[in-house]
Amino acid sequence: VQQSVALEGSVLLLRAGKISFAQQVDNAAKKGAIAVLIYPDPQDYKLVATTELYGHVHLGSGDPYTPGFPSFNHTQFAPTKSSGLPKIPAQTITPNTASALLQKIGGPDAGGNFKGQLESVLYKLGGIKNITVEVNNMLVNKEIHNVFGVIKGFSDPDRFIVLGAQRDAWGQGYAKATVGTSVLVELAKAFHEMVEKDGFRPRRSLVFASWSAGEYGSVGATEWLEGYMSSIDKNVFTYISLDGVVMGHGSFIASASPLLYSLIGITMKEVTGPLGSDKMYQTMGGNDWEAKVLRPMSMDDPAYPFLAFSGIPSISFHFISVDTEAYPYYGTNLDNMDHLNYQTNQHTSEITAAAAKFAGQMALRLVHDHRLFLDVSRYDGLSTAVRQIYKRVIQLSQSGQLKGVSPSWLNQARGSFQRAAGSIKLAIKNTDSSDLEAWRILNDRIMSVEHSLISPYMSPVETPFRHILFGHGPQTLASIAQTNDTEQLRTQLALATWTLQGCANAMMGNIWDLDNEI
Missing domain, CATH: 1.20.930.40 (Transferrin receptor-like, dimerisation domain)
Structure with a gap:
């Protein structure tokens, strides 16, 4: 835009990265583009040149054909397209395909922000060659099932927190789905044993939720929120997302409602870090922890529908490698156990245990104390x-x-x-x-x-x-x-x-x- 390149009627080649695919496609459509191709540049993703990215382009969450209401069998509404569905074709491509396109499209030199590290490529803005984009996706209906486990509270059973994780993924999804689901199951077992064997009596209830169709935009979770909106509004007081809790080692980030900020700080003082004997509070910034840890919650965060759609105080957190905000294999078929072990320096088990302790300690304080630990100040x-x-x-x-x-x-x-x-x-x-x-x-x-x-x-x-x-x-x-x-x-x-x-x-x-x- 700064170089006066006409975007109307153009096919845009975009680098994946700073914002979600859905936001990229929406921005392109608003500028008059007719199609979008998105690729992972080696500057941002240390992937082989044939690696494909997975993701959705729905600027929203849930079933895109029942926006705002549940897609249950008894819902008597004609299918309605979500306003967040893309209005132009969009497709992810490999670095190899992007390289081939950049070698052919010509035009003026691209600015520094677009130039990446594709080999033997002069980054150009195009405008010389005509490009045709043909997307052959097939629309099919699939039935999905969420799975729930409940430990009822003894004083206020109608007040509950939800701990949730998506259990499915495109590709192997080890960091994206497997780790979170394993943490969810282990926390459910631990709280059950505390009640059955140790005499623990939570004041409020705990719900453990395994969500389906998370890769398509938190479909399972959003449909649950839409289907039980009136009761959820009155009864659910916190959501803790366990998706992607382990992505690396050495650093820790969290996105949350401000009501949970104080509880995050307290929990960091109580939970020992994954490596060593120091508490997380000491290793993750001390008095400066908020600046180092807290991040805005993005639209593609699995906790986002709970916060922005239903108004439930929510948190997602991630152990991550130092000096990075992303896991390089997320949304690819390379998201497997070996690559996560590489990112965690072979400490995946210890970091997963720390993530479980962090989530469990937050949940314990929220369901046990007579005071609901949400800080309105x-x-x-x-x-x-x-x-x-x-x-x-x-x-x-x-x-x-x-x-x-x-x-x-x-x-x-x-x-x-x-x-x-x-x-x-x-x-x-x-x-x-x-x-x-x-x-x-x-x-x-x-x-x-x-x-x-x-x-x-x-x-x-x-x-x-x-x-x-x-x-x-x-x-x-x-x-x-x-x-x-x-x-x-x-x-x-x-x-x-x-x-x-x-x-x-x-x-x-x-x-x-x-x-x-x-």
């Missing part, structure tokens, strides 16, 4: 996003582009949220640990936070990821701060204000106290 990202909108609205108002709109109401809603969070923090401090009914009421207030940040004004069919901070669509605070459409800004600003105020109201609990409290 960690949602400072809301204030940052509101300030960006405030600045944007003032800027547009002063330039005359936007009239009759004030950001002050959104700012007041932010203040209400902060006061409600302070009220919960004070209640935690003052509530007697033996008063079970008081704690259940307080925990319900805490549980309401994430779900109340799901915009009730957006259609789950058109905009499934409705979370105003972590979602995808015009309702997000980031989108409101960036849009040039003043009518959209006006509407979405009002809706975001009421969403945030509604969240603050839910956090306060009794509605007759709201006017005086917030």
Whole structure:
């Protein structure tokens, strides 16, 4: 684009890497491209030149023909295409095929960001040769089955956390599916033995979920979320993803709801690292652990539908090699035991055990303590996003582009949220640990936070990821701060204000106290 290359009517050759296939194809379609080819460049992937990448291009999750509602047998809806399905053909190709294309397409030299390490290739921008893309995928219907195991809580059995892993993969999927499934099974066995043999009595229930069709965009998990939306909203308070927990050694990263940040830090102080005797907190950054460990949750993260579609505080975490954010064999047929052992320096077993301890310790604290360990004070990202909108609205108002709109109401809603969070923090401090009914009421207030940040004004069919901070669509605070459409800004600003105020109201609990409290 910077070199004024026309993209309309073009076939785009894209390097795999920084964003998902679905986002790449969606961006290409918006620029007027007619097809996309995606290849792994040797600069990013240390693969043999004939290696194929696997992945999906659905900018969403779940069954793409039943967006926003479950594809159960009794669902009486005509098939409806998801708005996230690609509007142009897309196909992954090998480095060899990409090299052959680059040698023929000609055109001006490519910029530094596109140039990679394909051998004997001059990276060109094309425009000389005509390329025809023919994709011969076959659409077939397949029945899928999720598998669940449950340990019921003894005090609040209707409140539960979910630990989940996808069990299928294109190719061998050792790091992607096998390790996560083995951790899931071992955790289920360990908690069962604690109850049966050690007298452990969890207050809340644990659900162990083995998801089907994860490779196609978390289909099994999303269909479950869609099928039991009303009960899940009230009962599930945390999701822990076990997908891809072991990808290397020496480093550790996590993506999560801010409500879980404090618990992540505490768990790192309690769990010993996979190699040596030091706690994870010491080896993964100490006081600076948040900057070194925490990452934004991407749309293709298996935990993302739980957070952005259902409003469930969620986490995914990965032991990874130092100075890298990716496992080079992910999504290829080379994702096998030998390659993972190579990446972990032959310590796959020890790192897998550490991953199980980390997930298990988080789950144990969440189901055992009288207090629901979700920290509402960690949602400072809301204030940052509101300030960006405030600045944007003032800027547009002063330039005359936007009239009759004030950001002050959104700012007041932010203040209400902060006061409600302070009220919960004070209640935690003052509530007697033996008063079970008081704690259940307080925990319900805490549980309401994430779900109340799901915009009730957006259609789950058109905009499934409705979370105003972590979602995808015009309702997000980031989108409101960036849009040039003043009518959209006006509407979405009002809706975001009421969403945030509604969240603050839910956090306060009794509605007759709201006017005086917030």
